[in-house]
Amino acid sequence: MAFRLASRPTGGVPRFSQPTRGRYFLPNVSSYQLWSRSFASKNGDLVEAVVPFMGESITDGTLANFLKKPGDRVEADEPIAQIETDKVVTIDVASPEAGVIEKFVASEGDIVTPGAKVAIISKSGAPNETQVAPNETIQKQSTPPPPAEKNKVEDKPPKVESSITHSSKLSSPSEPQLLPKERERQVPMPRLRKRIANRLKDSQNTFAMLTTFNEVDMTNLMKLRSDYKDQFVEKHGVKLGLMSCFVKAAVSALQNQPIVNAVIDGDDIIYRDYIDISVAVGTSKGLVVPVIRETDRMNFADIEKGINNLAKKATEGALSIDEMAGGTFTISNGGVYGALSSSILGMHSIVQRPVVVNGSILTRPMMYLALTYDHRLIDGREALLFLRRIKDVVEDPRRLLLDI
Template sequence: MASHLARRLIRRPVSALFFLRSYGHARHISHYILRGGSVCTKPMREAMEFFPRPSPYKCWSRSFASDGDLVDAVVPYMGESITDGTLATFLKKPGDRVEMDEPIAQIETDKVTIDVASPEAGVIQKFIAKEGDTVTPGTKVAVISKSAPSDTHVSPSDEKLGKDTGAAVPAEKKIDTQVPKSEVPKVDKLKTPPPPPVPKTSPSEPQLPPKEKERRVPLPRLRKRVATRLKDSQNTFAMLTTFNEVDMTNLMKLRSDYKDAFVEKHGVKLGLMSGFLKAAVSGLQNQPIINAVIDGDDIIYRDYIDVSIAVGTPKGLVVPVIRNADRMNFADIEKEINTLAKKANNGTISIDEMAGGTFTISNGGVYGSLLSTPIINPPQSAILGMHSIVSRPMVVDGNIVPRPMMYIALTYDHRLIDGREAVFFLRRIKDVVEDPRRLLLDL
C-alpha cells in the first residue's frame, strides 16, 4: 500500500506537495529546488500556484533529517556543475538562537559561496562538521533543537549587560528599568545621523573631468578580446621566460646566396621566419612537452605541430595558424605566411584560420624590439619571441669580430614545463639557426 502511494506521488508532483503540506513537519517548508538548479523562496501557497496543471516540473523540498525535537541542518544543493565545497566558516555558535532559514554556516565552492540555512527555528545544540571540511550536498552540519527555550542562551550583548549589574537579566527588562519605551524611538532619532547623499555619478561616467585635447572612443571588440585573453593567461599560467642569443651570420648568408633562385622557382621571397619556424619545429620534436598542454588534471600531448604566427594589423594583433608545419618545407612555409598575412591585413581572415595552434612565434624584431617577455597565447603552453638583429662584438676563435646577433626569448608555463626542457628547446633553435645544415643531416 505504501509503495503504491509513493509511486502515485512521484508521478504527480503537485499532489505530492499537498500531501506533504498536510503533515506538521513539512508545513513550514518554504524553499523548493526546481529542475535546473533555481530556488523558489515563495511561501507554500504561492509555490503551488507557480506550477500550471498539469506541471512538467518536478519539485523537491529542502532536505533535512528530523528526529522529533531535533532537526539536522544539511548542505543544500549547490548546482549541476558543483559536486562539493569547503566549509569555510560558522556564522553561529552552539547555544545560539536561530530562526528558520537563518544562515548558520557558509560553504565555499569554486564558483560561489553558499549559505547553510536553519530548517527550523530553535537553538543550535552542536556542530557535526568542522571548518575546513570538504562537504557534499546532504552532509550534516549542525543539530538544532526546536523546543529549547529561547532564553537558554545569553547573547554577547546580554552577557556584558549582566556583568555590569551583577546579575543576568533579560535585555528587554533592563531597557525598561533605565529608559521608558516611549522615549527610546525619540532618542534614536536624535542620535541617528542623516544618511549620506547618494552620488549622482555612475561607474560608467568618467571619474575625472575631461581635459583639453582629449577624446574618448569605445574600446574595439578585437582589443577587448585580446585584453581578456592576455589577462586570463596571466591569471592562469605560471609564466617564466628564459633567454638566449643567436648568431644570424649563416642564416643571413644562406638567404643572401639563394634569394634570387628561390624567388624564381617558388615565386615568393625567402625570409628569416621560415628558418626560425623550421628550427622551432625541430625543437618541438626534441622537447614534445612544450607542444603539450594542461587540461584539468591531464596532460594532452599533440602528435601534430600547428604553429601560430603573431601578425600586427591596423585593427590589432591576430594570430593565424600554419597547419602541420612539421610537414612543410621552406617554400611552403613562406607561401602560407604570405597568404595569411595578406588576409590579416585586409581583414578577410576567418576564425577557422586563427583557431587552434599548439605553439606561437612572435617577431617583435620587425618593429625594432631588442628584448621582451612575450605572453603565452592560451590554451598553448609556450611562445617564442624573436627580436631585432643588432651587430655586436663577439669572440669567435679567440678574436673579437662583429656579428649580427638576435636575442630570443621563450615564455613557458612552468606548471608543465621545467627550466631544463625550456633551455634545451632554445639551445636547439640556436644550433639550427646558426648552422642550417643540421636540418639536412637531421642533427
C-alpha cells in the same frame, strides 16, 4: 501552405526543423541567405537592412560606423554600415534592394545581433539633392558680381595682420594653457582590443608564466638567405624570409622537446603529435595569430607561401575563425617593431654587436630569443634545451638537412 521559421539556437545560427508542432522544413535554402534576407513591408516599397549571420562563434557585434547617410541612394548588396566583432573580421550590413535610405533604426556604438534591423530602404524614394551640377558651378564661378557689390569689395582692402603681432600672440607667456584633460580624447575600446585584453588577463590568472632568454648569431642564416634568395624566388615564386627558417627551427626544437608542444587539460597533460604553428601578424586593428597547419610536413617554400597567404588575409580582414584557432605553438617576430623582448617564442631585432669568436672579438649580427612558457608544465631545463636547439639550427642551418 505557410512556412514558419524554427526558433534560433544559441550561437546565432538559424536552423530549420522537420514538420513537427507547426514548424516546417524549408528545402534548398541556405541559412545565411534566409538570415541576411530582408522582407518588404505591406505596401511593398519599404525593405529592412538587417545584421547578417556573423559566424559560428560570433553572437553579437558593435555597430562601428555608417558608410551612408539617410537620403543616399544605394544599390542592391551595397554596404551601408560596418559591424565590429571581437574577432579580426568586420561584417558589412548590405542593402537588400536598390533604393534610398529612408532612416536608420540603430545607432553607432549599439550592440547588435544577427537579424537586428539597421536601416529602412525605400525602393521608390528619391535621393537628397545636395550637390550642384558641374555646369551650374562653372557658370556661377564665371559670372561677375554686380557693379555695386564689386566696388564695395574693392573699396575696402583686406585686413592684414603683421607676422610680428601674430608671433607675439603665440609666444605670449600670459596666454592661458589648456589643462591636460582638455587635450585628451576618450574613445570606446574596439571589440578586438577588448577581447585581446581579456584573454591576456585570463592567461595571466591561469598560467604560471616564465620567460627564458638566449641569443643567436645570425651570420650563417643571413648568408644562406643571401646566396639563394634569387634561385628560391625563381623556383618557388616567393621570397625566402627569416620567418620560415625560424618555423623550421621551431619544428625541430618541438620534436626534440615535445613537452613544449603539450598543454594542460585539467589534471591531464595532452601531448600533441602534430605541430600547428601560429605566426603573429600585425594589422591596423591589432595583433592576430593565424595558424599554419602541419608545419612538420612542410618545406621552406610551403611555409613561405602559407605565411604570405595568411598575412594578406589578415591585412584585408578576411581571416576566418578557423584560420586563427588551434595553434600548438606561437612565434612572434617583435623585431619588425624594434622590440628587444616579447612572448611565446619571440624573435627580436638583429643588432650588430661585438662577440668573441674563436678567441677573437668580432662584430656579428645578433638576435635575442625569448621563450615564454607555462612553468606548471615546462621546467627550466626543457626551456633551455629548446632554445639551445633553436640556436644550433639557426647558427648552422645544415643541421636541418642532416637532421642532427
